[in-house]
Amino acid sequence: MMQSKTAKVLTGGLAILAAIGVLSVTGSAGSTRQARSTIPGDGLTLAQLQWLPDTQVIESPDGRITVAELKAMRSAEARAAEAALWSAVDRTSRKLRALQNNLAQEQQQQLDESGRSIAVELERARRRDALIQKIRPEVAELYNRTLTATPAQRNELNRRAAELLRELRAVGVR
């Protein structure tokens, strides 16, 4: 069964304020105030509860309860709520640490895998460099010969150059 929020505030809140208004306040502690009437519990806020005397009776559709009893109920609930809060904080911190550890491990694995690929690629690079150094004098000679070569000789030199280029391309030289 539902009641509108506005209706709740009007019936509950005003009745509580009215009840507080008729109280004879003799001190700051709730227990020293005197209860003059029963009040409806609907809309009763924590601040209002703390102002009411412990002997004040609060009504609800399910029965009556004193402020002292309701405060005791709230205290027990507060302990459970606080424990739940800290448990949630703890779970969240642990999950964040776990996610961060996983990320660090993934990054390390990636670097390790990359390291293996680097070793292979560097070996290829060394082989390519060795081939370049080996054919470098011949390439220089080919070029020098083209400076004085006839067209037919140039074709022949170019054919040899194509062979060397294929050798280089075969080992990945770009």
Next chain:
Amino acid sequence: MKRTIAGLGIALVLSLGVAAAPPSQDWGPDDAHIGSLVSLCLVIDCWKLLHYPVIKAVLLNNIVEPGETIILGGSSFGTSADNFAGGTIMLSNGAFMWVELSKAFWADGAVAAKVPKPFPTAFGDEPFPDQWATLRVIRADGTSSNAFPVFFKAEREIRALQYNEPAVKLTSCGDDGNYDSCNKIVDDGETPVFWQFGTGCFSTLCGVHENSWGAIGDDTGTDQYQITLKNGWVFEDIEMSTYKSSTNEIIQGPTPSLPIGGTSWSPQFSWTVTPNDRAVYTVSVFIKGPKGTSPQ
């Protein structure tokens, strides 16, 4: 403004703005239309005219990440025979910051270098986000190669998003309870029915709905939020906790579930609270993105 990390080596130039497309190479040989000897001489500088190094390809690790080693293929990087082996590889960005990479291997046709980790920050210690950058080889004789485009991927971190960050927005908060609070925004004029703890929200999404003692009927409603991530940040995971003061409370959600790897999420939570009870949910959203940068 320009900041240069001096020294011989290998460097990357990075910009603080995230480029949408790779920069074009500013030079590169096209050996498809020239003779074999000419092509050969572009690889081996036989006529001593190609006095500049040429980066033709990234042979390994095309995406440049801190801690990774990249290998560049090309020509005329320098040989000991020519008396100028070695040099610099620079990685640069649009903020004109040059980052020198430490050399691991140097030969005329290939060089390898390691990207520093931790990666240097820009002016004011601002970290670099993901972006297109350019690589340059600068030989020991001072000759610079073409600028070769590479994608720079910043180091990643995982963190929890906080409820008060701009990326997190409250769309609507159900207000049927005697006290309704979503991400510390309390429904007008309401004060708590139950004792509150701490700041009231230590995570990304927090809903508190309370129904007073003696209330007539249950309170029920729906809360909705919107989270939008930017700058390369994505959703990684969530941790949700609920607290119900009795077994009668109902909290359903988030709906839809977190789009892991996504950048936009509109989670919704439905709740029902019986009289003299409260229902609380907290959701920590963990996000992954470029270390030190803002997700919003």
